[in-house]
Amino acid sequence: MTGWELVAVCAAGVVAGAINAVVGSGSLITFPTLVAIGVDPVTANVSNTIGLVPGSLTGAYGYRVELEGQRERVLRLGLASGVGALIGGILLLFLDPDIFEVVVVALIAVACVLVVVQPWLNRWLAERREHAHPHGGPALWLGVLGAGIYGGYFGAAQGVLLIGLLGSFLDEHLQRVNAAKNVLALVVNAVAALLFVFVADVDWQAVCGVALGAMAGGFAGARVGRRIPPPVLRGVIVCVGIAAIIVLVYG
Template identity: 75%
Template sequence: MTPLGAVALFAAGIWAGGINAVVGSGSLITFPTMLALGFPPVVANVCNTIGLVPGSLTGAIGYRAELKGQRDRLLRLGVAALISSLIGGMLLLYLPPGAFNVVVPVLIGVACVLVVVQPRLNRWLRARREHPRPDGGPWLWLGVFGAGIYGGYFGAAQGVLFIGLLGSFLDDGLQRINAAKNVLSLVVNAAAAVLFIMVAEVDWLAILMVALGSTIGGFLGAKVGRKLPAPVLRGFIVCVGIAAIIKLVYG
């Protein structure tokens, strides 16, 4: 990799880390950058997942105030994210590269719809729940499990999926939901990263450049994201989700 390529990955990492902290979809920046630099798709995906872990960590730390009182909920949902991310990572290594080309845009589209209708859907669900569950119940656990498989497989826009799910099943504010999303994304990325380091081909220089950039971006993204009003954040999430669909469908 040339010095210019290293700088490009570092810059892409900053932008991706910031986007991931606010909503998710940072992989739509770093992954194409790696492809443009000549990395094979699977190697690029593996290196991208590993490199974005530090940014996921700084993004989660940046939202630590919003994480107060969510430990039990995140421990339960984190188990689903951990197990499913390993399944998704194995699918990446052993399934044909185009296996999810149709499913992924559909999932992101559904997540965007959930984000838009979340306030009304939340009220509707709350009115019909006799005993509201702070952890979202079994359907949220299964939803996180499914999103974790996707995150371990590719990861782009997994944040949109998580926010759509958490916002629909949890009676909580959007910023606290975003904080929970950051933790679940960290679990997914970290678990998949460990798997990839053990069994996949990696390029450590590329990983280092993305990691350095995403660390800075995650910190900056958290500072910005925490100040956004809920309607603005919701609109930003939907815009990123639509951009992700367009990018995945039309390249």
């Protein structure tokens, strides 16, 4: 990796860390960046997951005020996230790499659609929130487990999935939902990263570049990211997602 490529990866990490803290889907920035500079897609996914852990940590820390009173909830749902991440990581490692290259295009496309429809999804959730189960219930636990499997396998837009699930089943303000989402995403990334460190092919230069940027971006995103107009964030994510599909299909 050249010096300029490392700078590009670090810059992508900053943006991804900020987006993950505010919305989720930061992998739609870092993953295609790694693929674009020549990193194998599976190795890029593994390295990206490891590199985003520090950014997830700083993002969760930035929302510590909104996390007050959610300890029991986060512990309960964190177990589902951790188990799901382990399953998803194992699927990534043992499925045929050719399958990953096909599936990941579909995952990115779905993630982009989720980002685009998020405003309508949020309005629908707001209409339902008064009927939400006070503790989420088994349905939420299973939903978070599924999101963890998805996050361990690829991860782009897992934040959007989690916000949708938590918002559906919990009677909470969106910022408190987002704070819980950040912790659950951290659990997914950390568990998958621990697995990948020991058994996967890792590009450590890519990890360092993403991690350095994501740490700064996660902290900044938690502080000022909510001031960025949502349409701008969605537009950037969708454009990068389309670029990733083009790179994977025609690269």
